[in-house]
Structures are given as structure tokens and as C-alpha cells.
Amino acid sequence: MISVDEALERIFALLTPLETETIPLRHALGRTVLSPVAALRTQPPFDASAMDGYAIATKQASPGDQFTVVGESAAGHAFDGVLQERQAVRIFTGALVPLGGHRVVIQEDVRVSGDTISLSEGLDTGLHIRPAGQDFTAGQEITFKDPLRPVDLALLAALGHGTVAVTRKPKVAIIATGDELVAPGEVPGPAQIVASNHLGLAALVERAGAEARLLPIARDTKASLGATFDLARGSDLIVTIGGASVGDHDLVADVAAARGLERSFYKIAMRPGKPLMAGRLDGIPMIGVPGNPVSSMVCGEIFIRPAIDMLLGRAGRARTTHQAPLARPIGPNGAREHYMRATLCDGALTIAERQDSSLLSVLAHANALVRRPPNDKARAAGDRLDYIAI
Numbered sequence: 001m002i003s004v005d006e007a008l009e010r011i012f013a014l015l016t017p018l019e020t021e022t023i024p025l026r027h028a029l030g031r032t033v034l035s036p037v038a039a040l041r042t043q044p045p046f047d048a049s050a051m052d053g054y055a056i057a058t059k060q061a062s063p064g065d066q067f068t069v070v071g072e073s074a075a076g077h078a079f080d081g082v083l084q085e086r087q088a089v090r091i092f093t094g095a096l097v098p099l100g101g102h103r104v105v106i107q108e109d110v111r112v113s114g115d116t117i118s119l120s121e122g123l124d125t126g127l128h129i130r131p132a133g134q135d136f137t138a139g140q141e142i143t144f145k146d147p148l149r150p151v152d153l154a155l156l157a158a159l160g161h162g163t164v165a166v167t168r169k170p171k172v173a174i175i176a177t178g179d180e181l182v183a184p185g186e187v188p189g190p191a192q193i194v195a196s197n198h199l200g201l202a203a204l205v206e207r208a209g210a211e212a213r214l215l216p217i218a219r220d221t222k223a224s225l226g227a228t229f230d231l232a233r234g235s236d237l238i239v240t241i242g243g244a245s246v247g248d249h250d251l252v253a254d255v256a257a258a259r260g261l262e263r264s265f266y267k268i269a270m271r272p273g274k275p276l277m278a279g280r281l282d283g284i285p286m287i288g289v290p291g292n293p294v295s296s297m298v299c300g301e302i303f304i305r306p307a308i309d310m311l312l313g314r315a316g317r318a319r320t321t322h323q324a325p326l327a328r329p330i331g332p333n334g335a336r337e338h339y340m341r342a343t344l345c346d347g348a349l350t351i352a353e354r355q356d357s358s359l360l361s362v363l364a365h366a367n368a369l370v371r372r373p374p375n376d377k378a379r380a381a382g383d384r385l386d387y388i389a390i
């Protein structure tokens with residue numbers, strides 16, 4: 001069996017970053033913009049007032065100085081003239097500072113009498129002018145955080161763009177398999193259970209920036225599984241759930257092989273997740289995760305999220321690990337790399353007592369997966385271990 005690292009590298013080797021598409025900014029939240037974007041305009045486009053008050057032609061002014069108000073400059077409505085010594089223009093926040101204007105005196109520091117203003121005691125010394133281009137200038141290239149946040153959309157709009165080139169959303173087909181499964185909300189018959197993994201993985205891939213295509217649950221027959229694979233055409237990644245092990249009804253490997261799967265690997269030294277498989281089916285990368293609910297979700301965290309990152313054009317990287325001390329001792333690990341459900345609380349990791357890969361409630365309670373190398377020795381309280389935040 002290959003290692004987790006090797007499996008991830010082989011999955012990356014199956015993937016090619018997707019092309020970009022141009023979409024309206026309104027729909028760009030959470031999308032990926034990898035190339036810097038040039039500003040189409042300068043911001044502010046002119047010297048602008050930062051306050052409501054009076055523009056005057058000098059930086060030096062003292063209490064008692066008087067000025068004649070000769071006009072007004074409001075946001076969206078400029079004063080056309082040139083400001084002369086001893087003149088003032090009534091001005092508002094965001095308005096263009098008239099030619100000749102060098103300072104804005106805030107209105108709280110001014111006494112008004114007819115057309116004349118005089119400056120009061122305690123005059124503040126600020127110029128209150130935002131110079132043209134102090135935020136950005138036309139042609140300046142700006143790199144964006146990935147995924148795009150609300151503030152990034154605002155900035156893109158301010159740069160003068162109505163649309164943006166983002167990496168196309170990967171379409172991920174998700175196929176749950178098994179005669180025992182009924183759709184969520186349906187009542188299972190005897191010997192049946194409610195399918196849950198496909199919903200969890202659909203949410204996981206959508207949160208990672210992909211579009212999930214939930215296909216109908218495939219039954220444990222070659223015909224049903226084959227028909228479901230047909231529906232996955234046009235996807236960028238196929239994820240199958242279950243049917244991966246060695247039982248008589250575990251058909252995913254056989255049916256995929258009969259359809260020409262170019263298999264990259266099958267079975268890895270990981271717990272949970274041993275029967276993971278990956279390859280390329282009809283030219284589409286495919287990852288087959290085991291059916292046990294925790295195995296499905298853990299494989300989603302460890303393999304599918306990085307795979308989506310790569311399709312989105314990000315660097316192909318394993319999940320970031322952190323370190324924290326153990327709250328309580330744990331015994332030695334077995335021969336597979338173990339991703340143990342754990343809770344990080346007050347800086348210390350508590351490993352869940354029950355680690356069976358069917359226990360969704362335990363995984364849902366966890367906020368960390370503690371990664372233990374194969375054959376890791378027993379660990380004492382206080383030992384620092386690697387974990388992945390989930």
C-alpha cells in the first residue's frame with residue numbers, strides 16, 4: 001500500500017488546472033483570481049475633500065483670518081473657478097478641491113456671517129485633502145486574496161471593472177453507491193440506511209470552491225453504476241462513495257475498470273481511508289472514497305479539498321498541519337497513517353475515545369484530525385502532535 005503523501009501526489013498528477021471565465025463582479029464572491037488585475041482608473045481621480053467645510057487657497061491659516069465665500073463644490077458638482085487668496089469655497093466630503101485650493105477648514109472651526117467666514121480659536125491643523133491617486137492609480141496592478149472576499153469585490157469595482165476573470169468552478173460529480181441507501185428524508189426499509197456521505201461531500205466541495213453535481217444513488221449492479229457513470233460526463237472530477245472494498249457487492253473498481261479506468265492506485269496506508277482509489281475514467285480524474293461515513297469525510301478533507309485547490313489553479317499542497325500538546329496520553333499507532341478525531345480546546349488536543357469510522361457524531365463533534373505516522377509510539381500528555389483543523 002502506498003503512503004498518504006504518495007497518494008496525494010498521484011492525485012495531483014491526474015489533475016490539470018482549469019481555464020478562466022469572465023463573470024460579473026456581483027457573482028464573484030469566493031471565486032479565484034490568480035493574475036494581478038490592473039486599475040482602469042485613478043482613485044480618488046482628483047484631489048478630494050475629506051471633510052465638510054471650506055476650501056481655502058493657503059495651508060497657513062490662523063484663528064481670526066477671514067475669507068469670502070465665492071462658490072460651492074459638492075460631491076459630483078465641481079466649482080469651475082480658481083480659488084484666490086482670501087477666498088473660500090464651500091465644500092463637502094468627496095467633492096473636488098478647486099484649483100488653487102490647498103486646505104479644507106472643517107465647518108466646526110468656522111463662524112459664518114453672510115458671505116464671509118472667519119476661523120475660530122482652536123482651529124485644527126489638518127489639511128483634510130485626499131490627494132488624487134492616494135488609493136491607487138490607473139495601470140497599477142493589484143493582487144487579490146484567494147478566495148475573493150466582499151472587500152475584494154468592492155475594490156475590483158472601484159478599479160473600474162464590472163466583470164472579472166476567475167478560474168472556472170470545477171464541476172464535481174458525486175456518486176453514492178449501495179442497495180442499502182435511501183435518499184435523505186426518505187424512510188429506510190429493513191436493512192437500509194439513509195445516505196449521508198454524498199451530502200457531506202457535496203457541501204465540502206462547494207465550500208472548497210467547486211460545483212457539486214449530486215448524481216442519483218447507484219445501486220449495486222453493474223448496469224446501475226454504469227448508467228450513473230454516464231451521467232458524470234462533462235465533469236472535471238468524479239467522486240464515488242463506497243463499493244470500494246473487497247466484498248462481493250463492492251463494484252466500483254470492477255465497473256470502472258470495465259469502462260477503461262486508467263488506475264493510478266488502489267488502497268493506501270491510511271486509517272480511515274484504506275480502500276481509496278484514484279485514476280482517470282473517460283479522461284476525467286476520478287477519486288473513489290470508502291463508504292464508511294467518517295472515511296468519506298476524512299478522505300474529502302485530506303484528498304478532495306487539495307484536489308479542488310489544484311483544479312482552481314492553486315498550488316497542489318497537502319492540508320496545512322499545526323501542532324498542539326496532547327491533553328491525555330494515547331497508545332501506539334498501527335501500520336497505517338491515522339487521522340484521529342480530536343477536539344482542540346484551550347490549546348490542547350483531546351483524542352476522541354471512539355475512533356470507529358462509522359461514527360459521524362464523533363467526527364461532527366471534533367474540530368481537529370490528529371495525524372499520527374505509521375507505527376507512532378505511545379504518546380504522553382504534553383507531547384506535541386500534528387493536527388489538521390476541520
Ligand SMILES: Nc1nc2c(c(=O)[nH]1)N[C@H]1C(S)=C(S)[C@@H](COP(=O)(O)OP(=O)(O)OC[C@H]3O[C@@H](n4cnc5c(N)ncnc54)[C@H](O)[C@@H]3O)O[C@H]1N2
Pocket residue numbers: 176177178180181193194195196197198241242243244245246247250272273274275289290291292293295357
Ligand atoms: N474483508 C475486508 N472488509 C473490509 C475491508 C477490508 O480490507 N477487508 N476494509 C474495510 C474498510 S477499512 C472500509 S473503509 C470499508 C469500506 O468499504 P466500501 O468503500 O466498500 O464501503 P461500503 O461497503 O459500500 O460501505 C461501508 C459502510 O458505509 C455505509 N455507506 C456507504 N455509502 C454511504 C453513504 N453514501 N452514506 C452513508 N453511509 C454509507 C455502508 O452502508 C456501510 O455501512 O470496508 C471495510 N471492509
Ligand code: MOO
Pocket residue numbers: 270271272273274275290292295357
Ligand atoms: O479505512 Mo476504513 O476507511 O478504516 O474505515
